[in-house]
Amino acid sequence: xxxxxxxxxxxxxxxxxxxxxxxxxxxxxxxxxxxxxxxxxxxxxxxxxxxxxxxxxxxxxxxxxxxxxxxxxxxxxxxxxxxxxxxxxxxxxxxxxxxxxxxxxxxxxxxxxxxxxxxxxxxxxxxxxxxxxxxxxxxxxxxxxxxxxxxxxxxxxxxxxxxxxxxxxxxxxxxxxxxxxxxxxxxxxxxxxxxxxxxxxxxxxxxxxxxxxxxxxxxxxxxxxxxxxxxxxxxxxxxxxxxxxxxxxxxxxxxxxxxxxxxxxxxxxxxxxxxxxxxxxxxxxxxxxxxxxxxxxxxxxxxxxxxxxxxxxxxxxxxxxxxxxxxxxxxxxxxxxxxxxxxxxxxxxxxxxxxxxxxxxxxxxxxxxxxxxxxxxxxxxxxxxxxxxxxxxxxxxxxxxxxxxxx
Numbered sequence: 527x528x529x530x531x532x533x534x535x536x537x538x539x540x541x542x543x544x545x546x547x548x549x550x551x552x553x554x555x556x557x558x559x560x561x562x563x564x565x566x567x568x569x570x571x572x573x574x575x576x577x578x579x580x581x582x583x584x585x586x587x588x589x590x591x592x593x594x595x596x597x598x599x600x601x602x603x604x605x606x607x608x609x610x611x612x613x614x615x616x617x618x619x620x621x622x623x624x625x626x627x628x629x630x631x632x633x634x635x636x637x638x639x640x641x642x643x644x645x646x647x648x649x650x651x652x653x654x655x656x657x658x659x660x661x662x663x664x665x666x667x668x669x670x671x672x673x674x675x676x677x678x679x680x681x682x683x684x685x686x687x688x689x690x691x692x693x694x695x696x697x698x699x700x701x702x703x704x705x706x707x708x709x710x711x712x713x714x715x716x717x718x719x720x721x722x723x724x725x726x727x728x729x730x731x732x733x734x735x736x737x738x739x740x741x742x743x744x745x746x747x748x749x750x751x752x753x754x755x756x757x758x759x760x761x762x763x764x765x766x767x768x769x770x771x772x773x774x775x776x777x778x779x780x781x782x783x784x785x786x787x788x789x790x791x792x793x794x795x796x797x798x799x800x801x802x803x804x805x806x807x808x809x810x811x812x813x814x815x816x817x818x819x820x821x822x823x824x825x826x827x828x829x830x831x832x833x834x835x836x837x838x839x840x841x842x843x844x845x846x847x848x849x850x851x852x853x854x855x856x857x858x859x860x861x862x863x864x865x866x867x868x869x870x871x872x873x874x875x876x877x878x879x880x881x882x883x884x885x886x887x888x889x890x891x892x893x894x895x896x897x898x899x900x901x902x903x904x905x906x907x908x909x910x911x912x913x914x915x916x917x918x919x920x921x922x923x924x925x926x927x928x929x930x931x932x933x
Contacts, residue, residue, distance in 0.1 A: 547645040549676035557684035561693035587639020589885030596878020611644020623697035655718040666859035678788035681781035735875030748865035754917040757891030764896035794855025807860035814856035815918035
């Protein structure tokens with residue numbers, strides 16, 4: 527369909543292309559946020575909290591699909607795996623646009639997640655094919671900076687589309703976005719996995735990769751910390767629409783506030799790209815998790831003490847959310863790179879296993895947190911406190927087992 531490119535992409539275009547592939551995931555999640563209250567009223571008026579499953583069903587599909595996307599990319603190659611995944615994603619999005627009940631909508635979102643798992647996990651494997659160590663973390667930080675700008679704008683884009691059509695129009699936008707990012711990859715990026723380095727999809731190969739990942743104590747620790755980090759992020763995203771529209775009565779301005787908050791995560795990723803080469807991945811991610819834990823305690827005390835006027839509680843929550851997203855921007859790229867560093871020889875399998883486990887565990891955290899919504903931010907903040915505290919302790923303990931002197 528496309529002439530196979532052979533010339534390596536220059537650094538800025540490579541980062542931009544990966545960011546767009548990752549942004550397909552972010553756009554699929556965050557542009558739905560303004561639609562959730564409307565979908566809840568139309569499809570599940572008796573239990574509004576069920577509409578949060580629009581987010582978690584997509585994420586669960588992405589987590590399960592990741593198990594398959596990575597190994598398939600090790601066998602067939604990176605680009606063809608992404609192309610097939612994006613095709614599945616687009617077909618499911620068109621089906622979702624015509625869903626008549628919540629059950630069919632959730633099924634289509636799950637299948638969208640299965641397809642979206644390919645650009646997610648294969649992008650990580652492509653980076654690991656070409657780079658390693660702190661340079662890999664630096665690239666992921668730049669990718670995350672661009673990637674996070676999409677969630678900043680996505681709710682506004684979603685709200686604009688809804689205002690001119692309906693929430694169904696958002697799914698058509700998913701198709702257009704995925705077609706653009708997939709075409710960029712196919713037309714411009716050479717295959718990063720040489721034929722001689724490909725691994726056949728066999729039980730022996732899968733068992734070997736699982737052994738490499740789960741047999742490495744450090745990788746297991748990083749995956750656990752990453753799972754908790756994703757869990758607190760998805761808890762924020764799942765709870766945000768109801769908090770802004772019901773608890774704080776900011777329905778119309780929600781996209782603007784969310785864009786401002788997401789901008790802090792982009793800022794953090796940009797700063798991380800500059801600091802990681804000197805401070806290292808572990809120090810930055812561990813410090814960010816502790817700061818998240820401490821900030822949650824401070825915000826809980828302020829909001830539960832009664833010292834803050836009712837009209838000021840929203841601004842305390844926004845400040846807390848901004849701090850949280852800044853810390854999130856310091857965590858994911860670094861811990862991902864730490865987990866992938868010793869696994870370059872099984873990059874596709876490793877990215878699949880780590881991505882799948884961390885995503886599925888994150889959903890298992892985010893679903894009860896989101897479903898516990900009671901009209902206040904308290905359930906969310908307790909969930910974030912637990913996740914960040916445990917993840918911080920894991921990163922502290924991981925120092926004892928660190929045998930990589932270059933990190």
